[in-house]
Amino acid sequence: MLSCRIPPSEVVAGQACCRLAECHRAPARPRRYPSDTTEAQWATIDPLLPDPAWLTGKGGRREVHCRRAIVDAIFYLVDNGIKWRALPPDFPPWSTVYNYFAAWEAAGITQQLLDELRDRARLRAGRHAAPSAGIIDSASVKAAETVSAHTRGFDAGKKINGRKRHIAVDTLGLMVCVLVTSANVQDRTAARHLLARLRWLCPTIQHLWADAGYTGTLLDWARHLFGITIDIVAKLAGQTTFVVLPRRWVVERTLAWINQHRRCVRDYERLPHHHEAMVRWAMIRLTSKRLIKPD
Template sequence: MGRGPALPVPGWLGGRGGRPEAYCHRAMLDAIRYLVDNGIKWRAMPGDFPPWDRVYAFFRRWRDHGLVREFHDRLRGQVREKVGRDPEPTAAVIDSQSVKADAVVGSDSRGFDGGKLVNGRKRHVVVDTLGLLLGVIVTAADIGDRSAARVLLEQVAGAHHRLALVWADGGYTGSLVEHCLAAFALVLAIVKRSDDQKGFVVLPKRSIVERLFPHLMRSRRLVRDYERRTTSAEAMVYWSMTLLMTRRLARTRPQRA
């Protein structure tokens, strides 16, 4: 299957009106990805990139119109095709990660996770069996996993109609299992650790999603939540994943002799 363009086509190029933008999309993308990777402030954007306020306006427009997710999803489809998978997944894994929030994060979108002892926000994610992101929502850290999962799995099931199975840990038990089957036609399979297991144990399937979190923490902008809006925090996760996927797509396989 041939690969289409990963970047959304600007309106003026697609005959939808408007005028050409002052800066090319590649320069804007490079600037945002530099910010996410290195954790700088918007106003600290190096002079090699377009002005910081123009880059932020681009980030905000792509966030509000869902273009960053569209870009991300096209890359994910290309990565899956590269390894011989169908672009649309049939199985996934769900989990969450609590992170400390910066002082700019208001009390209306932050909370205290008593289990992790973290005052901040929580990233709820669903990934495919390659560890690639299918969906994310960011909430206050005191929001329960099951409550957030109802919203997140509805979004993911609506976007990925072939998805039939989702693995989760013991924190997602209860009425959520029946709700997923009735509302989304999803089988929520709970992966529990045995009662006689002690210490750190790698659980089948759950390790797939747990590999995502170290990648996110390598993006310095995501080590702590610096975003005033949860939608911006979600967009930062998508931008971080584009770094991972473009590296995978650029990697050439060694040719056999």
């Protein structure tokens, strides 16, 4: 049996480590940031993270840093919108945190974590774990200078030079999947790729609501290929100001939730799938917090 590399007296009292605490250096920093996981929040996330390769007999070195510290660092970056190299020194090295972030995303762990948390949140709300209906929408975001020219575009309608994120949510507003494209891609074009991803990740969804940007051949295409019916919720006749429209407000609220995280207000990621990961981590944070709220 392995033991922690620092004396227990140096560990902050009452602070839970991850389930691999006996194999690495235990965290010794106080929980000072609003983005830090609470004990209940971490108790929900920790069991959902995969076992490391060395523990399953696939080789590799033991993990040096606590996984809770890694997740706290990712939450800090997503919530505060800082650069990777600007992570505070009481977190693990930024390169270590980034390597975990990229490896978990490449292995699909980030999406699996989001799926598990969403299913639990739905069960707690008295719904079936697998949703049967949802809403889709998109939002364009400005791109920083770190975003390459071939992955960005100009949204003429919103007058935004950057990327566009397309999301699908359930009827509670919990995200199912996200797709990032250049901002000049039309909604009905990107929706074909989004629906293919949605069918793969959540095959139980059979009905969707969307705005008028998803009209045209997409409706017949989705019905014949995936068996998904799409209802268009159009603006009211003569509408010139903001009006809460049935069903559409749910996904618009989710887009607002995402924008509460500064790293998601603007796109800083060189790779589009890393911006997708940032959106997933924003929703992982929100969904895990939702699970620990008292009824």
